[in-house]
Amino acid sequence: MKFSTKGTYGLRAVVELAMRYGDGPVSLSAVATEQGISEAYLEQLMRSLKTAGIVKTTRGKSGGYLLTKEPAAISVLEVLRALEGSTDVVDCVGSGANVCENACTCSARPLFLKLQSRINAVLAETTIGELTEDHIEQKKRIEHARLS
Amino acid sequence: MKFSTKGTYGLRAVVELAMRYGDGPVSLSAVATEQGISEAYLEQLMRSLKTAGIVKTTRGKSGGYLLTKEPAAISVLEVLRALEGSTDVVDCVGSGANVCENACTCSARPLFLKLQSRINAVLAETTIGELTEDHIEQKKRIEHARLS
DNA sequence: TCAATCCCTACCGTTTCACTCGGCTTTATC
């Protein structure tokens, strides 16, 4: 019941892009060094984000990554889904597909359904824009504390 | 971000014991066949539950497993923790210990903290007693549908 | 005594995680 590092790294990378939204392409190495993530590994995550349509790229010199939408229009749910495949706590709560054969008699399923809806609510209503604003605030507070 | 089968199997096993609460020890094989779980595997899970103090045992012939408390006094949180080790979505939201060094500058952490508190709320407030009652209701409905 | 039960340790094949590596293509710039 853990998010893999993909989720955390990927969210941090997307927030990094959000902080520079409007400033043109941001290179992989810039994001990687800023966030302290292996460049080669981050590249894989960026590939997933690109496939999901969350980021786009420009190639060649001075190329890099950009968000396809404004930060406030990106939910963390879509980012996590792109990176982790799914945010379902068990397979059988997914819409449609792989509900196990004895779902209707599984005594744990009602719990998981309820839990999943709560989780999805949080993830769907939180946006990258919010995370970014919070992060900027947090950095300011640290700076103030450092100066005093 | 998945619960392993341990969580699901274990919850189902505990509900099975709850349904027979007060009837004396229930054998491993009874729980295993009733729930369609491998006996040898279930035994491991039961050991975890015993270590956590959720079930107790009597050995020898006609021995078996019993809940240590009444079903309504057992939260699913404690059951899942016993089986999965922790229900934290990332290590750094845990109380105290392994908060990563740059926690205070991690842009994803506020999200995870919020998410974790919502998850814990659901898991802590839901009891085995509730799951058991729901399950009994569900079985009744199926029986009615079958007869008509 | 014997059979049913729980107790324990060890193993095992598969999958996922968290990376790394090496080579390719595209493109701005000098």
Place this chain on the structure above:
DNA sequence: GATAAAGCCGAGTGAAACGGTAGGGATTGA
């Protein structure tokens, strides 16, 4: 038009976890 900076892509890898299985012990009621 060479070159260097960037993204693109497939493959490989060591470690850990998952989801079991196997086999022998210890305990106890009949």
